[in-house]
Amino acid sequence: xxYLGCPQWSSAHWKGRVFSSHCSATNMLKEYGQIFNxxxxxxxxxxxxxxxxxxxxxxxxPDDFRFTFKIPKRFSHEMALSHCQDELLTWCKNMAPLFPxxxxxxxxxxxxxxxxxxxxxxxxxxxxxxxxxxxxxVRHWDFYRKGDAERRYNQYLIENNYNRIVMDTRALFSxxxxxxxxxxxxxxKPRLPVHAIATGDSPILRFVGCSQLxxxxxxxxxxxxxLNQWLSEGKSPYVFFHTADNFDAPFLARQFIADLEVHHQVxxxxxxxxxxxxxxxx
Numbered sequence: 001x002x003y004l005g006c007p008q009w010s011s012a013h014w015k016g017r018v019f020s021s022h023c024s025a026t027n028m029l030k031e032y033g034q035i036f037n038x039x040x041x042x043x044x045x046x047x048x049x050x051x052x053x054x055x056x057x058x059x060x061x062p063d064d065f066r067f068t069f070k071i072p073k074r075f076s077h078e079m080a081l082s083h084c085q086d087e088l089l090t091w092c093k094n095m096a097p098l099f100p101x102x103x104x105x106x107x108x109x110x111x112x113x114x115x116x117x118x119x120x121x122x123x124x125x126x127x128x129x130x131x132x133x134x135x136x137x138v139r140h141w142d143f144y145r146k147g148d149a150e151r152r153y154n155q156y157l158i159e160n161n162y163n164r165i166v167m168d169t170r171a172l173f174s175x176x177x178x179x180x181x182x183x184x185x186x187x188x189k190p191r192l193p194v195h196a197i198a199t200g201d202s203p204i205l206r207f208v209g210c211s212q213l214x215x216x217x218x219x220x221x222x223x224x225x226x227l228n229q230w231l232s233e234g235k236s237p238y239v240f241f242h243t244a245d246n247f248d249a250p251f252l253a254r255q256f257i258a259d260l261e262v263h264h265q266v267x268x269x270x271x272x273x274x275x276x277x278x279x280x281x282x
Contacts, residue, residue, distance in 0.1 A: 003038035033061040041069035066103030115149035137165035157199035181245035
């Protein structure tokens with residue numbers, strides 16, 4: 001199974017282009033689930049949803065949809081993975097109704113998290129329910145030098161079937177910072193080497209594209225081969241498509257899947273396109 005999505009399910013920019021023109025904010029997840037079968041759930045990185053919201057999310061997506069949610073940054077960034085076991089378990093209990101539709105739980109670590117802190121991560125991940133599929137994103141340069149630190153880190157992930165999250169920002173940094181959105185994205189996104197490795201059964205690619213859709217092909221071309229390899233090995237990859245302002249992220253996903261030549265629901269007409277065709281009949 002191949003899971004595709006964007007870093008959000010709600011965007012006013014998508015109304016009338018991706019979502020139907022009358023789509024309300026409360027129905028965006030439902031329409032999003034008609035297009036994609038996963039989402040990079042950044043919302044939990046910044047705030048905890050209440051139990052009613054969790055149940056509402058669960059009801060709005062099809063049975064085969066899989067969320068990926070980020071572990072809150074208060075654990076990964078503010079508390080540095082320490083002295084937070086009880087609070088983490090409380091968070092997991094709150095999110096538990098979503099676990100049947102949780103594809104991967106993502107731990108995004110700050111650039112300050114270095115190889116010498118790996119034992120903190122080991123302990124933290126041991127507190128999570130064993131049934132969960134886990135992905136980890138590191139941003140310290142020592143994890144990208146192909147030295148002993150990176151080899152030990154990869155081996156630890158492989159032994160535990162944890163997935164190393166790969167963030168490919170080459171396309172983003174290939175264009176000049178000519179708009180406020182690109183300036184902001186280039187300031188916030190990491191610029192790190194791309195190591196296409198699958199350490200678990202659900203490898204994750206976060207692809208950050210440039211503003212010209214066609215120009216992204218040069219950067220994601222190698223990923224087409226890699227994804228087909230992973231699929232042939234029985235893995236279930238997750239691919240999330242970003243652009244500087246995510247204005248065209250759904251269209252980048254559609255272009256990618258067309259080039260991958262794999263059947264996926266993102267190839268179908270978007271709700272906005274179905275709406276336009278219906279109006280044209282009258």
